[in-house]
Amino acid sequence: MKLRINGTTFRVEAHPLERLLDVLRIQCKLTGTKEGCGEGECGACTVLLDGEPVNACLVPVAHAEGRSITTIEGLGGTEGSHPLQRSFVEQGAAQCGFCTPGMLISASVIPAGARREEIRCALAGNLCRCTGYSAVYRAVELARAKRARRRAR
Amino acid sequence: MTTWTSPAISSMRLERPRSLAHALDLLEADRGLTPMAGCTDLYVGIHFGSLKQRRFLDLQPLASLRKIQKRPDGTLVLGALVTYSQCLDSPLVARALPMLASAAKEIGGVQIRNRGTLGGNLGNASPAGDTLPVFLAADATVVLASARGVRRVPISQFFLGYRKTARRHNELITEIEVPPIAGKQWFRKVGTRAANAISKVVAAGVRGEGITFALGAVAPVAMRAYAAECALGSALPLSEAHRALRSEITPIDDLRSTAAYRARTACALLTQFWSETR
Numbered sequence: 001m002k003l004r005i006n007g008t009t010f011r012v013e014a015h016p017l018e019r020l021l022d023v024l025r026i027q028c029k030l031t032g033t034k035e036g037c038g039e040g041e042c043g044a045c046t047v048l049l050d051g052e053p054v055n056a057c058l059v060p061v062a063h064a065e066g067r068s069i070t071t072i073e074g075l076g077g078t079e080g081s082h083p084l085q086r087s088f089v090e091q092g093a094a095q096c097g098f099c100t101p102g103m104l105i106s107a108s109v110i111p112a113g114a115r116r117e118e119i120r121c122a123l124a125g126n127l128c129r130c131t132g133y134s135a136v137y138r139a140v141e142l143a144r145a146k147r148a149r150r151r152a153r
Numbered sequence: 154m155t156t157w158t159s160p161a162i163s164s165m166r167l168e169r170p171r172s173l174a175h176a177l178d179l180l181e182a183d184r185g186l187t188p189m190a191g192c193t194d195l196y197v198g199i200h201f202g203s204l205k206q207r208r209f210l211d212l213q214p215l216a217s218l219r220k221i222q223k224r225p226d227g228t229l230v231l232g233a234l235v236t237y238s239q240c241l242d243s244p245l246v247a248r249a250l251p252m253l254a255s256a257a258k259e260i261g262g263v264q265i266r267n268r269g270t271l272g273g274n275l276g277n278a279s280p281a282g283d284t285l286p287v288f289l290a291a292d293a294t295v296v297l298a299s300a301r302g303v304r305r306v307p308i309s310q311f312f313l314g315y316r317k318t319a320r321r322h323n324e325l326i327t328e329i330e331v332p333p334i335a336g337k338q339w340f341r342k343v344g345t346r347a348a349n350a351i352s353k354v355v356a357a358g359v360r361g362e363g364i365t366f367a368l369g370a371v372a373p374v375a376m377r378a379y380a381a382e383c384a385l386g387s388a389l390p391l392s393e394a395h396r397a398l399r400s401e402i403t404p405i406d407d408l409r410s411t412a413a414y415r416a417r418t419a420c421a422l423l424t425q426f427w428s429e430t431r
Contacts, residue, residue: 016169017162017209019196039197041349046264052238055264058196060189062167063213106263124348125262 001065005030006074016062021045023061024071032072032101036127043126046102047071053106053125072101075108084108087143088136095130102126107140113148116141161199166208173215173327177300181323186210188325190234191268193261194277218272218327221245227333233272233326241266250291250331252338252357256283259342262349272326278316278374281409283342285312285375286357288329289367290338296328297321305330312374336361337430343418345409353410356422360430370410371402371419378402381423391427395420 003010005028012027024030036044038057045056048070076082080089084107094100103126110122119140128136168186170176180186187206189195198204212218218234221243229249237257240246246254260266260283274282275295293308297320304324311319320326340357344350355369364382369375380397404415
């Protein structure tokens with residue numbers, strides 16, 4: 001089976017019912033995507049499937065075949081070069097950091113210039129047990145506002 | 154690359170049909186085949202080993218079931234694979250069935266809404282399924298297809314018991330038909346938080362020439378509150394409608410709520426429905 005992940009084609013041999021999460025972490029060694037609850041509640045395993053956030057723990061790998069998958073490694077990688085990642089660092093939006101990759105992936109599809117309420121709704125499926133939501137919302141808000149300003153120029 | 158198979162799924166099998174006709178043939182041939190759509194419920198069961206089923210029919214290849222359409226007679230036709238996100242984005246749903254958009258908005262987080270399907274919500278038949286009271290209040294019809302033909306079941310006859318539906322093993326939910334609705338539509342969900350919470354009580358209603366009011370999580374199945382509707386329709390005092398409602402629901406204590414809270418909340422929702430649709 002061929003998977004298109006972060007613009008690269010990966011060849012994997014996997015049972016079609018295998019969770020996309022396990023294939024990413026175990027076979028593709030893309031361990032940036034985390035497993036929290038394993039039942040679609042926490043959002044730690046959020047990835048983009050054709051540009052839409054989904055919980056990788058609830059996606060059979062068969063459903064990802066032939067579609068475009070984006071993981072945290074494809075966003076800004078370990079260098080943390082994505083504007084959202086830099087904003088998270090600047091605003092202290094990560095404490096233990098376990099929810100952060102999922103938060104960043106969900107935040108990456110929030111439109112530029114989004115208001116606080118839209119940001120809260122877009123991140124409602126991502127739980128932070130250190131309860132650092134305010135800093136997360138602030139980081140996303142600032143990064144999205146910057147992006148809107150860049151676009152306006 | 155190493156091959157790794159998780160123990161939970163190594164004994165499982167996935168059938169991937171080429172067409173709806175192929176899917177129906179596969180269902181006809183194998184009684185133990187379980188249809189699989191957005192996987193938001195199924196995969197919890199698979200991962201935690203609570204699922205007995207071993208053979209699954211993947212509905213994802215059936216693109217024809219993803220459509221939202223309006224027939225010339227005004228009937229809204231929702232394909233079984235329509236996701237909650239699609240409902241939120243659809244101008245047709247916004248116009249013809251706004252209470253479905255209201256329900257979709259409060260289901261899970263965006264990750265669940267991008268995957269969970271209407272057909273899955275109906276087929277799963279959880280008493281707390283959020284779209285179930287909506288379809289009950291809308292007097293919808295469930296379209297069931299099999300290799301032998303198509304059968305239409307009024308939604309009021311679709312839920313037979315706890316997680317039990319009128320769908321036969323060889324049938325697939327293909328569409329939900331919603332007749333044109335005259336009157337104000339209303340939906341409310343009560344849960345622990347606004348998102349990502351399973352309902353403690355959920356209700357939907359229509360108030361026009363007729364009155365429909367349906368509830369979830371107060372009985373083994375999502376249900377129409379016929380006695381309460383009748384009381385409201387006969388202009389009896391609200392207290393009588395509450396009495397009627399209490400007589401027809403059978404809420405339980407569970408990890409999410411208590412029977413007493415659910416009964417009180419169901420009555421409060423009836424009051425809100427009545428005052429907000431005036």
